[in-house]
Amino acid sequence: MVHGGDILSYKNLYEGDIIDFSSNINPLGPPKILGNVLNNAFKDVDKYPDIKYRNLRKSISRYLCCSDDEVVVGNGAAEIIDVFIMMFNRIVVFHPSFIEYEKRARVHNKEVLELYLDEDFNIDEALLYKNIKKGDCIILGNPNNPTGKRLEEDRLKNIVEVIEDRDAFLLLDEAFFEFCPFYYDSIKLFRESRNVAVIRAATKFFALPGIRLGYAFTNKTIAQKYYELSLPWSVNTFAEEAGRVIFNETLYIQKTKKYINEQRHYMIENLRRINILRAFDTDCNFILIKLLKGDENKLFDFMIRKGILIRKASTFKGLDKSYIRVAVKDFDSNKYLIECFKEYEKE
Numbered sequence: 001m002v003h004g005g006d007i008l009s010y011k012n013l014y015e016g017d018i019i020d021f022s023s024n025i026n027p028l029g030p031p032k033i034l035g036n037v038l039n040n041a042f043k044d045v046d047k048y049p050d051i052k053y054r055n056l057r058k059s060i061s062r063y064l065c066c067s068d069d070e071v072v073v074g075n076g077a078a079e080i081i082d083v084f085i086m087m088f089n090r091i092v093v094f095h096p097s098f099i100e101y102e103k104r105a106r107v108h109n110k111e112v113l114e115l116y117l118d119e120d121f122n123i124d125e126a127l128l129y130k131n132i133k134k135g136d137c138i139i140l141g142n143p144n145n146p147t148g149k150r151l152e153e154d155r156l157k158n159i160v161e162v163i164e165d166r167d168a169f170l171l172l173d174e175a176f177f178e179f180c181p182f183y184y185d186s187i188k189l190f191r192e193s194r195n196v197a198v199i200r201a202a203t204k205f206f207a208l209p210g211i212r213l214g215y216a217f218t219n220k221t222i223a224q225k226y227y228e229l230s231l232p233w234s235v236n237t238f239a240e241e242a243g244r245v246i247f248n249e250t251l252y253i254q255k256t257k258k259y260i261n262e263q264r265h266y267m268i269e270n271l272r273r274i275n276i277l278r279a280f281d282t283d284c285n286f287i288l289i290k291l292l293k294g295d296e297n298k299l300f301d302f303m304i305r306k307g308i309l310i311r312k313a314s315t316f317k318g319l320d321k322s323y324i325r326v327a328v329k330d331f332d333s334n335k336y337l338i339e340c341f342k343e344y345e346k347e
Helices: 007-013 034-044 054-064 076-086 099-107 125-131 153-165 220-229 237-243 250-271 296-305 331-346
Strands: 071-074 090-095 111-116 137-141 169-173 196-201 214-217 277-279 286-291 323-327
Touching: 034 237, 054 071, 054 214, 054 237, 071 076, 071 220, 076 099, 076 137, 076 169, 076 196, 076 214, 076 220, 090 099, 099 111, 111 125, 125 153, 137 153, 153 169, 250 277, 250 286, 250 331, 296 323, 296 331
Parallel strands: 090 111, 090 137, 137 169, 169 196
Antiparallel strands: 071 214, 196 214, 277 286, 286 323
16 A cells, blocks of 8 residues: 555445545545535536646745746645656655655656655754755755654754755655644745745645645745646646635634644544554654554555555555554544454554
8 A cells, every 4th residue: 555545445344334544535525615606606517627727836835825837736745746857857855755755756767865754753864965956955844744844943943054065956746744743834934945845735634635635835936837847737627626715614623623733632632542553753644653562464465354444554664564644633543442452462
């Protein structure tokens, strides 16, 4: 399982609905307003979307507090990552991290420099400074997937200083940004930098993986180059209409942040009472777990028989079969997962 959310592959192993802890989607579901919005959008499916996404980019720019010509959009964050990778000759990745960083670079026959996080899943700034060179693109998850850790503000500033000093480029993947406790806003921090782009997405926080809407902030020059490389009409009519309303759903955003924060604390507290595992600190809506007994395959088989799909983490470079990842979901599902872990501990 290279990515989460693949319920269909395991549907025959459990009679009933499988609870998907492998996919990190907002458990509250999408904003309710979208039902009417998407129904109304159907009347426009016989027309091409605006090829320049003018209204969509204006909506996103207001949400990000930047100008609309500093916004790029794409078919999910994955497409935006893919297009940015095309712009550079060498891609620098830190493992463990989102698999597509390296995979897309190799698809485009780019040189890839693979570095590794330290034992606490932090970036060694000295290692970065020693290895990067002019023209490199460094891709970092913030928070990182699968570790769940957000870069501390001072550490991120130091990293950007190193990158600017070397005239390299930082692609900061913040697909899980809204789930985090608010410490700082990367876009505000690096608004004037010509060496930084910040990617976000509607996929996770707004619970719209089927819509495929990603967006990013970057400087005007890079944004222009992005659109020279990207495919036309990669954002469809439904995604375009969704993006014009979801960022105004203030109550939904506040409710989600509060709920995820409560459930994150609940899960960490209870997982740490189970002696056969170690639950790592997380800043978002998923938790990396190290198994101190058994491995990912044994636990996966146990959990799927209970109607739970977990994410095996050995597919992330730098992690072995003693690691898994689980999402933060609704209270009843989270409680059931904890109970199943307790059962597994007794076996």
